[in-house]
Amino acid sequence: MTDLAQVKLAVRPNPGVPFHIVHQDGEILVIDKPAGVVTQPGKGHSSDSLLNGLFSRFGNLLHNMGEKRDYGLLHRLDKQTSGLLVVAIRPRAYDELRADFEKRMVEKEYLAIVSPRPAKPNGIVQARLREITGDYKKVVISPSGQDARSVYRTLSSSGNSALLAVIIKTGRLHQIRAHAKFIGAPVVGDSVYGSGKSATTRICLHAAKLGFRHPATRQWRHFIAPLPADMLAIAKSLNLSVPVEWCQNQPPTER
Template identity: 30%
Template sequence: MFTYTVQQEGLTIEQLLRENWRLGKKIVHELRMAKAITLQDGTPAIWKEPLAIGTLLKFDFTSSPSSYQPVAQCEVTIRYEDEHCLIVSKPKGMSTHPNDANDTDTCMNHVMAHIKQNGGSYAEHVHRLDQGTKGLLLVAKHPIAKSIFDRMIEEKTIIRKYAAEVQGNLRTDTGVINEPIGKDRHHNTRRVVSTSGQHAVTHYEVVQRFKNSCIVHVVLETGRTHQIRVHMAHLGHPIIGDTLYNARQTATNDYELHAIQLEFHHPFTHEHIIIIDK
């Protein structure tokens, strides 16, 4: 299913899985039972044997296929892909994933078309984007990658940068919004800053100022529903066109929020990955 080149002299498979990748007990047990890890020549790997730098390990195991029904042809742009993940540019107006059985034209349905065309059966999004938000979405191509990327999101080592035009001019060029976000009891889809909500932290930087608005770049430390939209509105500077959060309406009756950059240290190739959406 994928290969991994050992980067550390004397590393054992046991250490790689439990200490470096910090995989859960269940997935480690499943890999052991399936004899899923072999050397380059197909010889079963000995889990507690120290390995030399450059040793190629092959991981071959059966995972449950993802449930997304593929569309006829993938029509989302793929910005990056390797054995472990892909990064797509989700269009505005498209949901990240299906919300019911009839929802079959989401970003993940398009991703699955690409995966199936290339002989795969597994793809799971690591984070999500609101339907009205366009831009970069990280997708894991096997369960080990999903587990590691999920942890990286929790530990804030995947940096997600967004761009938005907001109403008015923020007083400071940079700032941090540290306000919990919860559901609005009076509106099904809205979120609000609430003392009983979930911890949420947003960093912003003003990159361009106009007479009645400004362009901000935003980095998420957490990933709450509508986080950027709620936090900017809380400051009194909602994203232009975001009428759900009391912004003025635009000619397109839409708002512009763009996930412009993903940055992380790749846990398998050890490259520093920076992908920018245009």
């Protein structure tokens, strides 16, 4: 393998970007991204994204994936959303997983703290989303938008707040955040789709479970990332009980 010093990498490496490697093999990486880190370089974040951090560890492999394959990125999380991402480090792995994402074969489950709590404790939100442009990207509910479906269930509630588990298949921009607003239960900390007033700048949304067929073996793999400490603290402050499996008493892992 060519030494990093001899290659002008497509993305500037930054070893200071925090992230946790949940799983690594010859085809893929499963990453637990903390809140506050953007997934890829963009306006105002040319060198402090998750991809910059990944390039500091896996620069040659990701560089060789090329821009056409998004340097291995298969999906993204918002800056203030934490949790699991799968990244391909081989072209064949990317192509296999990209096809699975397009066929909606990848399983994604999120945890969200919302307030007010939803009128119905469990439900399905089927509402099309359309992207609009402005100072920043956002979506609105619109008949002309893309199909989007979110299935939620309440794990616990207290007062006017609730901890929800949300399963999505479509993965549209800001899908859970927009759907939460649509049912009158915005995500805590969400200044875009919420009330605009919050005691925390951390959007209380966490990508907690990720399941997919491994691109080489085609066997199902399931990964889980318990709630990070900051979301646990917010849940505690709202008197929300958190199921044991989501408490941060052990690091993210495969299950």
